Amino acid sequence: MSAATALRVALADDQALVRAGLRALLQGLGVQVVLEADDGQTLLDGLLAQPVDVVLSDIRMPGLGGIQALQQVRARGDRTPWLLLTTFDESDLLLRASEAGAQGFMLKDAAPEDLHEAIVRVARGDTLLQPVSTDPVRARYRFHDEAPPSDTFGEKEVAILRLLAGGYSNKEIARSLFLAEGTVKNYVSTILDKLGTRDRTRAVLKAITLRVI
Template sequence: MPALRVALADDQALVRAGLRALLQGLGIEVVLEADDGQGLLDGLVEQKVDVVLSDVRMPGVDGIAATRQLRARGDSTPLLLLTTFDESELLLQASEAGAQGFMLKDAAPEDLHEAILKVAGGETLLLPVSTDPVRARYRFHDEAPPSDTFGEKEVAILRLLAGGYSNKEIARSLFLAEGTVKNYVSTILDKLGTRDRTRAVLKAITLRII
C-alpha cells in the first residue's frame, strides 16, 4: 500500500518541522508545505495529495478561508484542521466551509494518525472527540443534564448540526419541511439549556448524546 501523501500548512516553521517529522515517522509522506492559506491553495493546483492538514489560525488566508476557496473551485481533497480549545466557536464555521475534521495541535501521535487515515478513507470527524482524553479537552462547561430525553430524530438533527449543516440541508437530508427542522432545533436548544447551535453541539458531545 503506497504511503499517504499529505499537504501541510502552518505559519510557524517549527510546528511544520515537528509535524513533518511526526508524519514521516508514521509512514506518511509530506509532499507540499505552505506557511499560509494562499500558499496552500497555490501549491494544490500543481500537487495532488490524499489529505490536507492545515492550521486554523494563519495570517492572510486562514485555514477556514482556504478550505472555503478549495471547495469553491471544486477541490474535494479531505481536509483536517488543527485547532485549539479556545477556537471552539470556529468548529462549525470550518465544517460549513467543507473541512472533514478537527484535531488538537497537541493530540497524541496515534490520534493524529487515526484522524488522517479516517478522513483519507472518506470519514468525517465532526469534532475532535474520538477518544476520551480528547473529549475531556473539549468538555463543555455546563454539564447540567438536559430537561428531557432526545428522540431518534432529534439525535439525527444534532449530528447534522455538528456537521455544520443548515436547516435547509438538514430538511433535505431527513425529508422534512424546513420549518419542522427549525422547530426541532428550537426544542433541542431548550432541552439542552443553550442559546445557540455551537453550544448545543458541544454540550451534546460532552453529555454523550451524540
C-alpha cells in the same frame, strides 16, 4: 504502510518549527508530506499543481487562514479531505470548521496515534470533528435566543442534531443512521421548525444553548 500505499499529505502552518515537527512525525508514521505551505494562499496555489489525499492545515495563519483557504478550495469544487489543527479549545471554531466543509478538526495536543488515525479516516471519507467544550458556546449565545423549542425531540432527532453539530451532510447522516437521504432532510426540516431557526448552524447553537445536545 508501504511506500506504494503511503498517504500523500499537504501540510500548512506558519511556524517553520511546527511544520518540521509535524513532517518528521508524519514521515515516521508512514505518511508522505508532498506539499508544504506557510500560509493559506501558498497552500491554495500548491494544491492546483500537487493533488494530495489529505490537507492538514493550521486554522490561524497570517493572511489567509485555514478556514478561509478551505472555503476557497470548496468554492472551486475541490473536495480533498481537510483536517484542521488548532491550539485553541474554542467551540465556535469547531462549528466554523464544519460549516466550511472540513472533514476533521483536532487540537494540536492530540496524541500522534490519534492524529495518524484521523488522517487515515478522513482520507477514506469519514468525518472526524473532535468534540470540544460546549460551555463557551452556551455562554456566548445564551442571551441570543433561549425561547424553548416548540416540541420535544425524539431519540432520532437528537442523534441527527449531534451529527449536524459534527458537520455531517444529509448524505453522511443518512449513511450513518441507515436512513434514506430524503428522510434525513425531512427530519432536519422538523428540527429547524421545532427550534424556530432557519439554518443548521443556528439550530446547532440553539440546541447547545438549551442543552438539547
